[in-house]
Amino acid sequence: MIVDKKTAQKMLAKMMLIRRFEERAAAAYRDGHICGFCHLYIGQEAVVVGAQESFKSGDAVITSYRDHAHMLSCDMTPRGIMAELFGKKSGYSKGKGGSMHMFSIERGFFGGHGIVGAQVPLGTGLALALKMQKKDNIAFTYFGDGACAQGQVYESFNMANLYDLPVLYIIENNGYAMGTAARRHSGDKALYERAHAFDIESCQMDGMDVLKVQEVIAESAEYVRSKKRPFLIEAQTYRYVGHSVSDPGNYMPKEEKQQYKDNDPIGKLSSYMLENGLSSEEEIKAMDNDAKASAKDAYVFAENDDLVSEDELMTDIMEDQNV
Amino acid sequence: MIVDKKTAQKMLAKMMLIRRFEERAAAAYRDGHICGFCHLYIGQEAVVVGAQESFKSGDAVITSYRDHAHMLSCDMTPRGIMAELFGKKSGYSKGKGGSMHMFSIERGFFGGHGIVGAQVPLGTGLALALKMQKKDNIAFTYFGDGACAQGQVYESFNMANLYDLPVLYIIENNGYAMGTAARRHSGDKALYERAHAFDIESCQMDGMDVLKVQEVIAESAEYVRSKKRPFLIEAQTYRYVGHSVSDPGNYMPKEEKQQYKDNDPIGKLSSYMLENGLSSEEEIKAMDNDAKASAKDAYVFAENDDLVSEDELMTDIMEDQNV
Amino acid sequence: MSKMITVRDALNEAMREELQLDEKVFLIGEEVAEYNGAYKISKGLLDEFGPERIIDTPISEMGFAGMAVGASFLGQRPIVEFMSFNFSMQAIDQVINSAAKTRYMSGGQIACPIVFRGPNGSAARVGAQHSQCYASWYAHCPGLHVLAPYSPADAKGLLKAAIRSNDPIIFLEHELLYGLQGEVHGPEHCEPFKAVVEKEGTDITITAFSFVLGKALEAAKILEEKGINAEVINMRVLRPFDIESLTQSVMKTNHLLCVEEGWPVASMASEQAMLVMEHCFDYLDAPVARLCGVDVPLPYAVNLETLSLPQVDDIVQAAEKVLGKK
Amino acid sequence: MSKMITVRDALNEAMREELQLDEKVFLIGEEVAEYNGAYKISKGLLDEFGPERIIDTPISEMGFAGMAVGASFLGQRPIVEFMSFNFSMQAIDQVINSAAKTRYMSGGQIACPIVFRGPNGSAARVGAQHSQCYASWYAHCPGLHVLAPYSPADAKGLLKAAIRSNDPIIFLEHELLYGLQGEVHGPEHCEPFKAVVEKEGTDITITAFSFVLGKALEAAKILEEKGINAEVINMRVLRPFDIESLTQSVMKTNHLLCVEEGWPVASMASEQAMLVMEHCFDYLDAPVARLCGVDVPLPYAVNLETLSLPQVDDIVQAAEKVLGKK
């Protein structure tokens, strides 16, 4: 596990940005600026941030509705994301999509999908396109432990194996699908083993330790890129908050939650950096202040942004309105 | 492998009946009496016939569209089945269902389903009902190698494991899904191993040897019945004919087909019985003549049967036409 | 009727009573047991009936819908909760091919006594993938009853009847109605599968179902003030469609406006235009009109969302237009 | 136009030409490659374009439909063959939620240039699970174009236009039309997404699409002998619906009969009744009538199957009834 100062700082800053952004989003929800669903990533930051180090230009990322962090990891702007959460015109989807439906072709982010599991065939298809286009790129396809109960996931594994597709499947096992603990929806066997049934190699990793994540994903992304074969990683992680902003998450035992919090990815990397002289207390504090400032800036921007024009109601449905 | 004379004769007779019935069905198709799809089981007889010995009153059987043999194995009448194939009123569905859609609650046969894979959740549900009704019964759920590419199969496995359902899954791996060889739709790993990913025990068996089948299924049915747990068997078998009557099956290599024919389940059991003094040549010949006679009788019966009355067009849609 | 309760509690009561009455009834779906339902419709049922009858599932819509249908073939009486009917698209092959068609395909031998229920249509700002109305899709298909309750009385009485029916039933609830208050009947009462005239009137018939019925009733009040006496029909039974209630009303008012939350093309509104053609064309004094959800995937932005769905004012204006007053 | 070919060959030619023109186009589905298609629509394409562009899939409709949609997000142009549109029910969540809605949900950023094609509706005696018509379901949903060709010229010209479109397209073929002969245009020609008047007439408009259009044309001949001059419109574009062609004709003939193979409730016929209400009600001399498939899961028995689907005589009689001659 070797990580240079720059990388460590970059990862810490991104994790802080995600954390502060999500906290702001929660506040904006309480303030009535955000409505409907709003799924926060607090506690899981190490997964996407560890992965982002393996992202190369031209790669594709796709995930579920719990997507703000993935967008930030693709360097999409906090302003654009927050404006979308507010349903405003500078949002990534002009306010038409909302929290669960944002995209950025420029940044390689292909959503944001509200139907559990649906992004898995889609991500497999992104990999198919990359293969057809003879690119040296791969498709990062994220999904939850709950999504592992979707049959389309196994249909995808089978095809990724048959067609040798460059897709990196990342299960974000945060222990719960809404209120259902993983063992109640998937039994006792580890999820990563399911890949083997379809001849796909896989492994499990501690998803709370960004340095570990970064290392494991670097290796597996390299495997996918060079071997042109699928690979699956199960990240064991945790969300400190409920499923969506409106869920109090009472089903999560206090001690369990505390265990994970004691293992907080941001705290852990901070300590590591301090211990190894990669940053001072002040630097870390300053980074966090930057994160807070960005999140606040996004909030203010979104608040002041306009609603999309009513003329836009019927645009963007189809390209050929009349052929 | 111990089998008494009576059982051996019963199994041989049933395999012969299936073979002769299917040959008659093919003839009836050529004669224009049967239309649409007609999927024959010729070559695969050992599977259902080996299984029938483990069937107990109150058990449930469900399968795909390749279902004539399964019905015969449930002791549904050749006449009723053939009449349905002809679309006549004495058919099991009064002619409304056709080849792919027949049922007999009395005989424990729950279809006959035309959508590949759909019978797997349905069969899992039969097992759920048997469990809820606290019966000592199990649900035999058959599906093809091609159906293993359906996500709903894995959704079912997962639930059968979670809920401890008494379901015996039987993959009839006849090497092809229509024109697609099993390795082209499912890769190199054996299909039975997929059960393990969902914590279900499983095994593979030679599906051309009825004595072996009978033994393996007896054991696994007993496991399901006593442990109240799912189990999966992959039967390796072969269809000598095309997918449906209209498919010439040119994709099946001659030598491959010949290999299986050399291993024909009827021939094999006949030889065994002769060698072990369980039947004489004449007895076996007579059994085959009986099978031919039954199949012919079914044909003649169906030919002479009436079409269902036109008044029946709008019956059997719903029970409560008006509540 | 006596008690005032919410639609949420009415649904809960209907299930509880039927679970008590018939041990073959069970409830299955995501989060229905330990979480008491994503929208708390099944609150307390796990405690009362235990995990064998109130069953949490993995996120496997096609699988658990098919499993429930299979159980119904053997005489069990499943209630399948889709957390949202949007997710029923994943299971729709099992709903149509396995549930709706099997009685017919078996020549009447196999019954499939099953209820598929859950919120349908829009909620508040949940975006395009969580807001579709499936009324016209399901109503299109023979072999099903399709119900869309509005009030607590509808919800309780129709759900009880649905659970007792030996046919597959699509039971379309609406998230924005769960909190609506109203009176309900006691444990014996089932509602007939018929429409209900919610407000009598003479000038124009307004039909609506589910959430937008409330808007139609509000609109009728405004129209009243404007001297227009609208008859408002709660089209809570979409299949088999209650043609008689529709035609009787149109024969009286000679005008029809169909209000619907879902998209316009090949909708329940379209169907009603055809039914009027078939049954009471000569009674029309003006063409049948529809006011449907706008033909667009539902946008998230508050202004666009509001524009996309039939609002009270839109209904008032549409009614006036039918009557040639605008 | 010059060559006489079958619909089967017309579809094949359309795909071949577009595969040649644009290397982003690929074909994916069950049995499309080595088997040359279950109905031989893709005959020879594997040989010409190789396994990277003509891709056999496992029986994983939801999976491969979703995979194709994903590939289209990155600029590939998939043609997805459903061996039958009945199996599209398994994939319908991906078709509607991922393909049809994404352009809108992304504020116009993500295009989904994809064609879903295959036989739709009845064939000969294939029973209820293999005979459903999905026209009105797909036409209901914004974000899609829905096409239903009849002739080889339709098939070729519309499929080429569909493949070139940057929108998701539902392309409903019909097994019983694959052998139909007719002339087709050369490789440059695309058909516009508009209806076609197949036979001009003055007394009544008969609209139909796909297989039953042939029956409508036959019926028109018989009507001609009876002194009734029917106009027959090939409603090959179901979304966006060609309202202009419909209304122009009805304004001329003042009578409308909608023929459709699918079930009646919330059908394309229902939609046309509503469109007439909206656009040319005053021109009607009689109520719009529909002749649809009977409201029943399609039976296998030959006598019942025949009764279930619109036949030539039924059309003749229905037209006469509209005209008050029966």
Ligand SMILES: Cc1ncc(C[n+]2csc(CCOP(=O)(O)OP(=O)(O)O)c2C)c(N)n1
């Ligand atoms: C097909 C489908 N079924 C149900 C839902 C409702 N739902 C949204 S998120 C969710 C839980 C998903 O859990 P998981 O995959 O573990 O992801 P996490 O939320 O933990 O990130 C459910 C049931 C849905 N959106 N789509």
Ligand SMILES: Cc1ncc(C[n+]2csc(CCOP(=O)(O)OP(=O)(O)O)c2C)c(N)n1
């Ligand atoms: C969902 C679905 N997709 C496609 C088909 C068309 N189809 C019918 S049978 C079949 C092959 C099935 O192969 P397998 O499961 O191996 O069973 P077998 O025919 O060999 O008994 C296909 C593709 C279908 N009926 N249902």
Ligand SMILES: [Mg+2]
């Ligand atoms: Mg989770």
Ligand SMILES: [Mg+2]
């Ligand atoms: Mg097979």
